[in-house]
Amino acid sequence: MFATVGERAVRGVTVQHLNMWWFTYSSGLRKSYREVIDVSWGDPHRAGVKPLSFVRQVLAACLYSELMDGDKLMVDVKQRAQRLLGTCAGGSVGSYCATAGIPQTLQSVSQYIMRRDGGVPCHPENIYISPGSQWALTNILKVLVNSEASPRTGVLIPVPCHSTTIISLTTLGAVAVPYYLREERGWALEMEELQRALDSAKGVCNPVALYMINPGNPAGYVQSRKSIQEVIRFAAEKKLFLLADEVFQDCVYGKESEFVSYKRALAEIGAPLSDSVELASFHTASKGLMGECGLRTGYVELVNLDPAVMKHINNLFSTNSCPILGQIALDVMVNPPQPGDPSYPLYLKVRHFYLPASLAQNVRRVEEVINSFPDFSCQPLEGGAFAFPRLFLPPKAIERAKEAGLQPDTFYCLRLLEEAGVLFSPGTEYGQKEGTYHIRFCIMTPSDTMEEILRRLSAFHEQFMKEFS
Amino acid sequence: MSQQAVNGVPCRGKVLTVENMNPNVKRVEYAVRGPIVQRAVQIEKELREGVKKPFTEVIKANIGDAQAMGQRPITFFRQVLALCSYPELLEDNKFPEDAKQRARRILDACGGHSIGAYSASQGIECIRQDVACYIERRDGGIPSNPDNIYLSTGASDAIVTILKLLVCGEGRDRTGVMISIPQYPLYSAALADLAAVQINYYLDEDNCWSLNVAELKRALNEAKQHCKPRVLCIINPGNPTGQVQSRQCIEDVIRFAKEEHLFLMADEVYQDNVYAEGCKFHSFKKVLFEMGPEYSSTVEMASFHSTSKCYMGECGFRGGYMEVINMDPEVKAQLTKLVSVRLCPPVPGQALLDLVVNPPQPDEPSYTSFMKERTAVLAALAEKARLTEEIFNTVPGITCNPVQGAMYTFPRITLPPKAIDKAKAEGKVPDMFYCMKLLEEEGICLVPGSGFGQKDGTFHFRFASLVMLILQKYSHSLNFSPFCLITTNFSAFHGFFFLFFCFTS
DSSP states (O other): OOOOTTTOOSSHHHHHHHHHHHHHHHTTOOOSOSSOEEOSSSOTTTTTOOOOHHHHHHHHHHHOGGGGTSSSSOHHHHHHHHHHHHTSGGGOTTSOOOTTOOHHHHHHHHHHHHHHTTTOOOOGGGEEEESSHHHHHHHHHHHHOOTTOSSOEEEEEEESOOHHHHHHHHHTTOEEEEEEOBGGGTSBOOHHHHHHHHHHTTTTOEEEEEEEESSOSSSOOOOOHHHHHHHHHHHHHHTOEEEEEOTTTTOBOOTTOOOOOHHHHHHHHOTTHHHHOOEEEEEESSSTTTOOGGGOOEEEEEESOOHHHHHHHHHHHHTSOOOHHHHHHHHHHHSOOOTTSTTHHHHIIIIIIIHHHHHHHHHHHHHHHHHTSTTEEOOOOOBSSEEOOEEOOOHHHHHHHHHTTOOHHHHHHHHHHHHHOEEOEEGGGTOOOTTOEEEEEEOOSOHHHHHHHHHHHHHHHHHHHHHTO | OOHHHHHTOOOSSOSSOTTTSOHHHHTOOOGGGSHHHHHHHHHHHHHHTTOOOSOSSOEEOSSOOTGGGTOOOOHHHHHHHHHHHOGGGGGOTTSOHHHHHHHHHHHHTSGGGOTTSOOOTTOOHHHHHHHHHHHHHHTTTOOOOGGGEEEEEHHHHHHHHHHHHHOOOOGGGSEEEEEEESOOTHHHHHHHHTTOEEEEEEOBGGGTTBOOHHHHHHHHHHHTTTSEEEEEEEESSOTTTOOOOOHHHHHHHHHHHHHTTOEEEEEOTTTTOBOSTTOOOOOHHHHHHHTOHHHHTTOOEEEEEESSSTTTOOGGGOEEEEEEESOOHHHHHHHHHHHHTTOOOOHHHHHHHHHHHSOOOTTSTTHHHHHHHHHHHHHHHHHHHHHHHHHHHHSTTEEOOOOOBSSEEOOEEOOOHHHHHHHHHTTOOHHHHHHHHHHHHHOEEOEEGGGTOOOTTOEEEEEETTHHHHHHHHHHHHTOOHHHHHHHHHHHHHHHHHHHHHHOO
């Protein structure tokens, strides 16, 4: 099902063709568009969303403290910068920090987690801040995956799944054991399917961990509390280590949806499971409405791990620490401006009105437009940063793709790029049920950008389907 | 989630245990942040809680962190980075024009004009171009191709990535990696993690930690019996030893690598930190190309640099790069894929690197103040290195080689036999035993030589000479010069230690 590292790349064929497109454009060939809209990344800033002012002002003040003398920055910005600089060695963002991160930031993160989980205790010594959540995930996988073992270590992963995790797994010598989410039921996770996946591993590998993405990527589902608790019980029964990728926990917009963390659900189940099921949950400053992907900061919280194993995990994290600027942004993310702070009104306006409204509008329009086509369908978007609609491609298009040596959805995306100047990524990169085709694109864009994307996509799609009918 | 689970009460029935976890990870140790530092952090906590100790502050001389010791960042760099973080400041006339121009250029190269967007995995293209130009200027015009430049999350990230690429094979064919003893323990940690075979070649302490090809040959030949040697790592200027390789030595190493078909890894993060008279930094790449096409078109190499050391001291940005030379194109394609798993290096670190390789020029407004700051920092570092060497050589039982470069001293200590016995009885390595006692009694945190590797029967510690920057701070309030402070405390400790273990039964 999943190709080896040698055959898969995170960005695959599409990026090479982006380069080819630039070459074509710059050599004067006429196109119907002036610039490419790249929504193949989960990157709001790249898609045109502006950074939050408060966090950027704090970063600037931390970088160049002369700014604190002027009157350009508000009082709460200066106070925050001063406090955060005080937590850095030598009062500078240029120093190293302790292995797991700046202690006060770890404290802030643990308090955030407690608030999020309705008071479930969180201990800072179980948290490691790293240069991105994938970095932390790779470290935890390193501990779990014994590449010398026979049979090889297996990790259950969802289909579809974002490609970086798959590559990490295969690079470490683990076997990816796929379990298929049920698209027709809004990408629901069915327990029988988890069991089937586990059974399929017999004789192939030794499954030790279960990787969940909630909210989903690329598919935009949000798991229910009930589903999460079923998964936890399954993991307990089958002796699986739970890896909960929750980087989109702040991106939930489905009307009936609620983000419940795996940790909280575990606590609510109660003893003995709450004291024994081993869990690693991942979060980041890259996603959510702050979207500071380029700062490279994420963290893992480790729950119920053997203390002897924790010592070794500490050694792994000690060899490279997280950028300080990213930790400053993380601190702001978990401790945003409060009512009464001078920066609060603008923060409220952008973070709690403008951005969510813009996103809700995008969701509505994407579902509307995509579902208006007979050969295009989009499950309800409940959370995350992407739409992952299904394409029902005509046989002629599939044939043409095969002749070109391409997967059908890759072929569609290339044509979309060349003819409409919109860059999506093909479902092939994420895994999908045999014979089905999908495309993924980021929906965290300014509303007018999304309108333009949908306009170009609609025009292209009609044309494409006509051509291959 | 009971507190018990956190506090170490044995937990039964775990999925992940020390027995079934990846055995390679169990072998990973990183002395620079190892047990002694953990104890130091604990002591600091105890001090904050009011516990009485013979000292009021722990002096953390374990890590090469200049700004933690009070070294000031370069103003120009911080101005540009502030402008990149909050571009509204581009309207502010307090910022010089050259800073604004660089900020605009960097932002233009970022997705959505934001340093918060992901960049290409290999790094922002115009920054890689600037790095290539810097390398060309540094190396007297020898061309550098931006496609061979990979930006990274500190040099450490790039080093580990290359090792990942190079380590393969089973049993007697398992990749062997040659590394100096003493070495910077990132290497041993990475090799343990990757289950590579570590091949130790010893630097010559009696000759200022010089590298001998004869020793390289000895190590290699011995290793050939149980592994497949493929890589030779050199740290120049050295860490922890501070030696700066002569041009002749570098040529000899390159010749050796070619003869034995080894991939060269040249860790050059301290390239601006050269102090000793008659010492000069020669980049491996420059020497390689000056040796002619027989070498320059065949020897495969990666050189590493970073924003953490030199005069910048910006460790917290995690900025760095590597340049790969003569790498097989198919392997390079795999390398490009491997770096994509990290998504991209931190963009502020990339921006900072751009400024390091593209600093203010003589005709620009910020040039004078930039050069003044840079010169002052490098001079201060040189002075601290000299001072530290001088101080340790006054303490009986401690001898210190001249510090030619980098940021550390690696003095040798003579330990009385009874101390060694006591250490062994407590299950400790003797120099760890010494350093732990020094920490508990004097509040000075060093890294024992065993963390870096040393000849059997010898003992050392690594002391970051940067620490003298902070002691300067103390000296004003205590009327002590750093010289006196360290000599007094250290001599007292060392003398007592000696006496204690000579005369106790």
